[in-house]
Amino acid sequence: MAWNEPGGGRNQDPWRGRDGRGQPDLDDVIKKLQDRFGGMLGGGGGNDSGGFGLLALVLGVILAVWFVAGLYRVEQAEEALVLRFGKYHSTESAGLHWNPWGIDSIMKVDVNQRETMPVRATMLTEDQNIVDIDLQVQYVVTDSRNFFLESSSPIDTLRNSVESALRHVVGGSEMDRVLTDGREAIAVEVHQRLQDYLDRYKTGLMVDKLNIEDAHPPKDVKAAFDDVIKAKEDEERVKNEAEAYANQIVPEARGEAQRMIEEANAY
Incomplete structure (x- = not known):
């Protein structure tokens, strides 16, 4: 029997409600x-x-x-730069902070971490000699606002400033001073001038330490330079030996002359 045929006193139409009232509203x-x-x-x-x-x-x-989403934490060694609609708003120190998400953006920087930049440069000395210099610059970010916003490329500025300061100081020094006992004093001068440059350009960087690791003539002239150094050392050695001999023989000669005078007077 089909489901829609009458029979059995029941209407089996599945589209009708159980109470037989038809399709539900x-x-x-x-x-x-x-x-x-x-x-x-x-x-x-x-x-x-x-x-x-x-x-x-x-x-x-x-x-x-x-x-x-607007909650954020600034660690003890960090600073957080807050930009509102892309413009500087504030600088936050360590702790838990809140800023409206989607309106403010946060840029964090580690203000205690020391970074090291190696620099190798070829410089001309005051007496027109060429020297190759290797140095290490240790620096730290001290002003996050200047570091992020005032300088377009603070690290490149640092490298260029190192070379500029080195060129100025080495250019006013003779080669012997650069290669020997004047190296430490030159490093101090370069450090001071470099920091002046970084402050002037608003990089937000501070030079913590600057060391000249090595200074030497270029390889293609090093042999000739070594010969010159050796000749100077030989000259100094001969001079010292001559002075030592003179210091020895002159008193002896004077003593002999005095003895001969005394013997002559005795006759």
Whole structure:
């Protein structure tokens, strides 16, 4: 028997309700769902109150997520640069902070970490000699605002400033001073001039230490330079030996002359 044929006192049409009243009203179903969920959200069971409760919940969740997203921590060795709409707003120190997410952006920098930059440069001395110099520059960020915003490339500026300061100091020194006992004094002069440059260009960097590791003539002239140094050393050695001999023989000669005078007087 087909489901839509009469019989058995039952109507088996699946599109009719169990009570035989026909197809359920879609509006009634939607209304019941709204009433049920509206009540769960605190509404009074009506369409307006249920919709308002759902909207309030969604807005509350969004607001909570937005608030949490704005929390951030600055570590003890850091500074946080706060930009509002891309422009500088403030600098925050260590601790827990909040800024409106999507409006402010945060840039952190380690203000205690020391970085080292090796530099190798070829310089011309005051007496027109060429020397190759290797040095190490240890630096630290002390002003995050200048480091991020005032200088377009602070690290490149540091390297260029090192070479400029070195060129100025070495250019006013003779080669012997650069290669021998004047190296430490030259490092101090370069350090002072370099820091002046970095402050002038607002890099936010401080030079903590500058050491000249090595200074030597270029390889292609090193052999000739070594010969010159050896000749100077030989000259100094011969001079010292001559002075030592003179210091020995002159008193002896004077003593002999005095003895001969005394012997002559005795006759």
